[in-house]
Each structure stands twice: as structure tokens, then as C-alpha cells.
Amino acid sequence: MLDPMRHHALHSDAMAGAAARQFVQIGLSEIALAAADMPLCLVKDAQTGRFTLIALLGLIEPRNLFWHDGEMRATYLPRAASLTGFRLDAAGAGGLAVDEADPAMGARGEALFAADRSPAPILADIRAGLERIVADIAAAQALIDDYARLRVIRPLSITLQLSDGREHVVAGLYGLDEEALAALDDATVVALHRADQLAPAAVMAASLAQVERLRQLHNATHARQIAAYQIAFTD
């Protein structure tokens, strides 16, 4: 929890947290926006095993390929990417908790407290941003839970062929299986459509084409090139 005694000197460099991320969680309202740049997939939460919706930012190393020269080179910046160091916590100053180990936290960026140790105005913005994300992610979660219930989610593997002859498999990803979607009965399809759940599925499925974008970004900055890749549903 955020504590003026302990954290009065702490600064937040919002974007630094995004640089080291291989993926970032996104909310329902972000699906169409993030798909303009990033492949949208699902990963399982390590504590609950539930699927969560993410935008993929990197392929091999745990880093964000859109991050270049201190800035995000993408048309859309997922909201959670600039708030990596914070969590909502009613007991903390400004209603927040911080992860001191997050790269966004340190001596650089914006101060979290004024000289008199009162919360800086930025804390209110951060909190409002987090509240919005939490609600938006919950909405995405409901959507994804429905997909899981309909059994249209399948394990997805991205196999990269590297220029040194090696292969790298991006594991632990899941995607929407368009064949399974197409096999749903009419009533279910109409119900999905009326609930605004069909369009997101199409956008997510189409967003996998952005793996090519990640390949290009990777190859622009790495000596070891990604020569080719395959995206496949496994199991």
C-alpha cells in the first residue's frame, strides 16, 4: 500500500514499466483499438487458471518490441501499460498500492507526493485510470469466460524459425478457434451477436496477423532474425 512515510520520495516514470513487458492485459473497450497494432490472445492466470485477455508485445525475450528510444511506437497504447506499478488498495494513500520492484518506480518521472508529503494530484488520475481499467478488464473477463464456456478457445502456438537455424516456440498462449465458432448452432450465434460478443471474436482472430508486425519489429533491432513463423492451434 502506498504510504507517504515510506514512499514520499518515490517517482513514477509511467512508460518505463511498459518497456519490459512481453504482454499486457487489456479491457473490453480496447479490443478493436489494440488490434490495430498487436496480436490479441489469451493466457492463463497462474493463480486461478482462468483465461485473461492480453495484447502480445514481444515474441522471444520478455520485452516490448514497440518500445523504442524511450517511446512507444504504436498507434495505440494499452491503458494498463502505463500503470504497471500501481494497484487499487483502499488502505493506501490516494487509494493505491505500489509495486516498488516495478521498473516504472524510482527516482525518475513524476513525484507521487508533494514536498509536505501530501498526495500529488497525479495520484487521483492514476486511481481513476485504474478504476476504469479494472472495470473494463472485468467486462473482458466476462466475455472470455463465455468463450471458455462455449469451448471455442484452443491452445495456440507460435513457432519461430530463427536465422541461426534454431526454433523458438512461444508457448502458453490461447486463441479463438474460428472453426469452433463457425460450428456453433444458430441460436448460440445469434445470442452471441445480440450480446456484442461475436464482433470481438472476429477482431481477436484477425489480430493474429499482427504477429508479422512483431516479427518486423524484432528483426529491426535484433541480429538473430526471425526468418519465418507458423501460427497453429495445438491439441
Add this chain to the structure above:
Amino acid sequence: METQQGEARTGAIRTIVVVGGGSAGWIAAARLAARHARGTDDIVVKLVESSTVPTIGVGEGTWPTMRNTLAKIGIGETDFLRSCDAAFKQGAQFVGWKDGSPGDAYYHPLNPPAGATEVNLSPHWQHLAGAAPDRAFADWADFQAALCDAGLAPKTITAPEYGGVANYAYHLDAGKFATLLRDHAVGRLGVEHIVADVTGVTMADNGDIARLELADGGSVAGDLFVDCTGFAALLIGKVYDVPFRSCRDVLFADRAIAMQVPYAEEDAPITSHTVSTAQDAGWIWDIGLWARRGTGYVYSSAHIDDDAAEAALRAYVGPAAEQLSARRITIEAGHRERFWQNNCVAVGLSAGFLEPLEASALMLIEASMDAIADRLPRTRAAMDTAARQFNESFTHHWARIIEFLKLHYAITKRVDTAFWRDNAAARSIPDSLKERLALWREHPPAPQDFAHAREVFSWPSYQYVLHGMGFETHYPAIAATTPDAAIARRWTGRIERMRADAVAQMPRNRDLLRAIREHGLQAV
């Protein structure tokens, strides 16, 4: 035969009647209905069970085959684990079987030795173990024993239903299991449930069963009858009088005393394997479920009386046993000479029983139903062939299981009681087992030793028990320069890494079960 259509269908297998509502009956009905009911073949499955004859109420250790069976029936793993108080089982640990000295224990894990399709590690272990005699085969050849030792689960919450890092089976509550199967079979699969005592049958001219007569005056006609009436063996025994082949001369146990033991505290660890502890005249099973343990002493009444056996079980359980009641069960080792006679096939205890040393009973029920459901004869004319095949393969399976169970006893070095001495006496050991033991002194058990493509216990199981029991072997040395030795070295290196990863990543058995009860597992 009123119409031509009716004539064309003469002899078609349309109605299958399962008699008995224990684990066997409900597995049978659910498997048949999931495979055939509502399909193009238009088969109706009915299950008749008595409300006065109780089920056996034990049978809590399974094989990994249960994962397949449940998936085929259409029950999700999350639902199964939650409603049957089930827990993960990764094998069996045999305590005190080798010589009864302190620390005498070995594992028969469910993972085969690593690299099983590439290399037979057994002879390599024998030579390397000379340098490190403390390294048990199961622990050297695979990582699962380490998970068992640490009380860890075979998978994590992010694994899909029925998938895992290590091979696994379950410990389950038998009563709750039958209830789950019943609700699913009746509610989802369209099985017709009839509660009534079967008092007799009406036979057809060809010696088939035409219908069952019920105590309430009703009757149930059918084309195929599955006898799942437990030890009563109502159809295969009482109607057809198919002889029972006893194997008491090989496997001595004829009694069991069962006791359910609550955990001392709510968060107590759940052992992720069955513990089978040798006693003076038999052995005690100890099976960890979500909410309690199931224990029981399986013994030979020729070697101990019932009261002394119960006292031994109480001593094993400890002070907690003072509040608990024990249930005595009479068992008879052996099986029917034939299992499928005319249009009646016996599945479960009606077919036979062997002490639950390797939890093979439910597996045999599953295997029987695989054979029956997947190769269901479509007409009466095809049934005799199906019956012949079934009888042949299951006679083989029973013989092989008897031999494998006997192996656990035959090579013991215990001489402390008459039970163990009699068990190692040559007259109680089948000739086929003697012959194999002689062979396996010189050669490690290998696929070539097993005739059937699908053996219930194959060479990995034999290796775990033979080496676990300290069976003396003289396998020819394998030069370090051979390709085989290189493959073995590569695998032993891999096992070390797999073991370290698995022990670091797997959650405690109870923690995973709690997470599954809370969040569920995903289907994929």
C-alpha cells in the same frame, strides 16, 4: 413379426439392460449411453438396481484410465473432482514389503521409466546403482517419486482438464462417484433408471435371457444384459451357473476391514499416492481423499483372526481410530470361467475379485466397457463372436493380474510370519511367474515379454516392483561406449532437470485441489 420392417430388425441389439447400480453398473450404463444412445443406432440403455441390496461402498483407488473414461462419458474433471471428493494419485508406495526393516519402502509410480520408447533403463540402473546403492530405481528412472515424496500434485492450475505434467489417477469417494455417474447418466445421457429387486428371469428358447422379473411384478425385456450385481452375480452365477475359478491358493487374502479416517486438521496434507503397508497377515491401504482418508486391512483369515486384524488396523490408524467404526467385508479371490455367456456379460465384482493391491478392479470395469461399448455387436448373430473374443482377452487379463499381484509377495525376503513364508513358498507361485522370474534374473523386463498389444501390467510395472523389492539380477554389462549407454546417459541427465523443474513448479496436492474447487480447470 407384423411388418417387413419388423422382420428386418429381428435380432438387432436395441435395448441394453444393466443390472446393478454400483460403480460397475453406472460406469457401464454411462459408457454405453454416451457411445450409443441417441445415435443413429437408436439404442436404449436401462439400469435396474435394488434399493435393498447395498453397494460394496469401497473401491477408491483408480488408474489413469479413469481420465479417459470420464472424458468419454462426458463428465468434466472439475465436476468430477468436486463432487467425488477426489484427489490426485500418482502411484503406490509399498512399505515393508521387501524385508520389513526400518525404511523399507518403494514406489510404483504411474509414469513409466523415462525414455521408455527409446531405451530400457533397467540394466543401466543396475550397473550405475552399484556405485550408489541408495538410489532407488523409481527415483533414478523418473521424477514422479520425488513429487510423491514431497506431497506435490501432478499438475498446476493452468493445466487443462485431464492433462498433466506427470501421469496420474485418482482417489475418490465410491458412494459419491456412483451418485455423480447416476445423475449424469440419467440426467444427460438418457439412461432409464428402474429401482427394483430382480427376482428372476424369463429365458428364451435359445438360452438367452428374454427379460428380468422384478419384485414389484414388473419385468424388463432386453437384447443384451450387463450383470453388475456385485458379489451376488445374479445372472452370470445364479442364472447361468458359470463356474468360479478361485485363486486363493495363490493370493491368500479373503477378508477386508475398512475404516474411514477424518483428517486431523482441515489443511492436513493429502498424500498424492496410495500407501500400502505390509502387516503380519496382509497389508493396509491408505488412500487420501479431499475430506478424509480411506484405510483398510486386507488379510488372510487362515493367518489372522478378524479381531486381531481389526486391532492391527486400529493400531495403524492410531488414537483417532477410537472414535471410528470399522466395516468387515468377506472377499473371494478369483473370477468366472467365462464372463460373457449368451446375451449376458458380467462386469465388476460379479465377474470376479482380486485384492486391491494395484487398484485393478475399476480399471477392469473400464476395459470391459471399452471392449463392449466400442465393439458392440449390432445383432444377436454377431454376439457369439464378440463373446468369444471378450472371454479370451479377459481370461488373459485376469491371469496376468493374478501373476502381477503375486509378484509383490513371491519375492519378499520377509520370513517373520507364516503369511509371508507361505506366500514365498514355491507351491503358491504360478509356474508362469516362476519362469518369468528366472528370465528376469538375466534380462530386464522388456516389451518382448508381453504377448498382448495392450497388457494391463507391462514391463514398466514389472521393473518398478522387481527393482523396488530388491530382486537380484545379473544383467550383462553395457559398455559405456555403446549408443544405448549414450541414450541412457542423455535420459538420466534429462530426468534430473525434469525432477528439479517439477518439484519447483508443482503445487501441494491439497493446494491444487483447493484451487480447482474454487476456480475450476479449463477444458483446454
